[in-house]
């Protein structure tokens with residue numbers, strides 16, 4: 056049996072880690088006698104932001120991490136961040152092959168799969184959101200908890216007052232009013248207990264989670280064809296099943312939050328389209344700038360957008 | 372020859388002291404940066420993101436830059452247990468051996484740190500927070516700091532003074 | 544049993560090197576290098592170790608501690624602290640060991656607002672120990688209460704560590720924070736009883752010198768001049784936090800600035816005092832943070848090799864009565880706490896301990912509080928508790944390791960007693976959040 060060591064970027068109790076551990080169990084079952092994944096731990100074993108380097112250097116063979124944690128090495132990860140497609144669609148149209156090609160060229164790691172896709176981000180606020188005459192969000196008076204992933208959107212487009220706080224300090228920040236709004240994925244707010252302070256969810260949602268499995272390329276190439284096939288097949292199946300599981304979970308959490316008094320504020324028509332355009336354009340501009348500074352293939356930018364963004368779905 | 376040696380030593384002392392002064396300024400900067408950024412926020416202004424980032428990097432630079440100076444001051448806590456029970460001659464020997472061990476550890480880390488800097492430059496690695504900050508600007512602290520710490524420990528290994536006093540207890 | 548070997552090699556290395564007198568931080572790094580070679584694939588592992596160290600030192604969580612140290616050092620070096628405590632000393636009259644009580648009260652108050660054990664120990668240590676030393680207090684009367692109240696910071700809200708634990712374990716955050724209030728205050732009372740017993744057993748430990756009675760008018764004047772501004776500063780910082788103007792971490796910066804402004808107003812802020820304060824704060828910070836560098840990396844290595852997980856799973860694998868299981872988990876936390884830092888310990892133990900605790904029928908809030916107490920105790924247990932090293936950094940040079948250990952023990956026993964009471968009477972923790 057060949058064994059791959061693995062780490063995950065988030066604590067074991069987090070829903071995304073649970074999803075990865077399900078994938079590991081499925082591989083170990085399907086790969087009995089051929090391939091085994093040996094999970095060595097989460098951020099307590101290797102720091103979240105050091106895991107991609109650990110895979111690159113061969114200290115571990117595999118990591119389950121957001122692309123945003125290695126944004127410095129691979130600016131193209133913003134194609135996944137801004138995506139409005141699911142992993143299954145991107146697998147179908149060749150998007151995942153393309154992002155794998157870029158991972159192999161830039162970092163010497165194989166991109167095995169994009170899990171937990173189809174989960175997007177909302178803006179969550181404590182106070183009633185105010186809309187201007189055109190129905191756009193007015194962000195004055197909002198103290199928004201920031202994060203490098205979405206700051207380009209928050210500051211450049213929304214013009215909000217962004218306050219950087221580590222995730223661990225957000226609870227205290229909301230409690231004392233240091234911040235009164237935050238971006239966060241559709242699921243997980245209840246686990247963090249931020250719902251004790253948050254009263255409004257703003258729709259539409261934007262962006263996407265960008266969690267994926269990367270494998271050291273030398274190690275990947277040294278595996279038997281049989282082992283690679285098992286890993287690939289289980290990964291493709293998990294791309295589909297994890298997206299479905301999260302859709303159900305999201306519906307359940309939204310229901311629970313709304314039952315407890317969470318109000319949904321929906322931007323309408325042109326305002327909604329502007330909002331989504333602001334989110335993706337600010338981030339694409341950042342990606343284009345960084346890609347030009349670290350040249351690889353000139354036409355990658357357009358190909359990435361084409362594979363990971365569906366303009367028809369966004370309504371322009 | 373002797374004059375050159377003395378000059379080198381003075382130069383080294385000057386560098387170590389200057390780094391400690393920068394570390395002290397970094398500590399004061401932590402206060403200034405936070406007061407500044409909280410002040411801006413409460414005046415309804417957008418605090419500069421680099422104020423926040425500079426405090427996180429500040430802690431790292433402060434620790435690495437000040438570490439050699441602390442070695443010279445015998446400021447890194449150690450426990451005197453074995454050395455306290457030994458007769459003077461043997462104690463001196465153990466003390467020098469321990470200091471030599473520290474030279475090996477710090478020297479090796481300085482070497483690996485130097486290689487890490489080269490990797491970071493070759494890969495164009497960035498540290499991503501509010502900004503894209505070249506990683507080598509951080510990791511360069513490793514070869515410098517551990518290298519100078521190795522030199523400071525070498526003084527206790529072969530120089531006139533010893534690291535251990537022979538009195539039981541935690542020492543600094 | 545590969546985890547046993549890994550554990551034995553890593554812990555053995557560090558114990559031998561420390562016993563030989565290698566500086567604690569370097570001993571951690573040496574053990575890490577060895578571990579990287581054995582378990583992380585050689586030289587690549589050493590590079591990883593440097594990367595991990597960089598990650599643990601560029602953390603916002605480390606920002607407030609040097610600032611609390613700076614606050615205490617300025618208080619001390621400008622003589623403001625001396626004035627305040629001299630006045631309190633006179634006002635309290637003849638009560639034996641009065642500054643020890645002041646330390647518990649002040650430390651509890653400070654712990655309440657700071658949420659940082661290291662910050663609280665650093666501030667109280669740099670503020671009180673030199674003063675009490677000068678007044679002839681023996682070491683255990685000055686060091687002990689500070690080590691004790693330092694740990695209170697994570698029990699009494701606000702506490703970042705409690706929030707993190709509750710988040711990881713999916714325990715109601717507010718309930719856990721509120722559950723810490725009564726046990727925290729109870730612990731402070733135990734500390735005062737300890738001081739009372741110590742002054743009875745050994746009256747010379749806290750000199751009972753004669754104090755001339757002061758007329759009321761002068762008393763008022765002294766309070767207004769020497770106590771109100773300093774206490775006012777503390778109150779101002781608490782109000783800033785409660786009003787949402789600053790987070791607890793940010794409040795440390797205002798504390799340091801506030802003391803400087805105060806010293807300026809009293810015309811005692813000399814350049815000499817300022818340089819001495821920054822030097823003092825820097826000294827302790829560097830000492831502590833190089834240990835953080837080494838021990839954080841060491842924690843990760845223990846986790847990566849499976850050594851710590853092996854220990855946890857072994858200790859919890861026996862089919863024992865619930866109370867015995869609780870004590871086994873408690874013991875694991877204390878053992879790990881000798882070598883690991885608190886956040887890594889929580890990440891590692893929560894996924895194993897909490898399902899087990901629920902299975903055994905424990906109340907999760909109650910169990911989380913017991914876990915916080917274990918983390919708090921492991922911070923001050925000999926030989927490697929980080930608070931002991933911080934204390935060594937701020938105490939006078941003549942203080943020995945033995946002094947610090949002996950001072951810590953009665954206060955560790957207080958915490959153990961509290962754990963015992965919580966097991967017998969869970970309502971101590973659960974009554975308040977249940978209301």
Ligand code: NA
Nearest residue numbers: 658696699701
């Ligand atoms: Na607290």
Ligand code: NA
Nearest residue numbers: 691694954958
């Ligand atoms: Na205690």
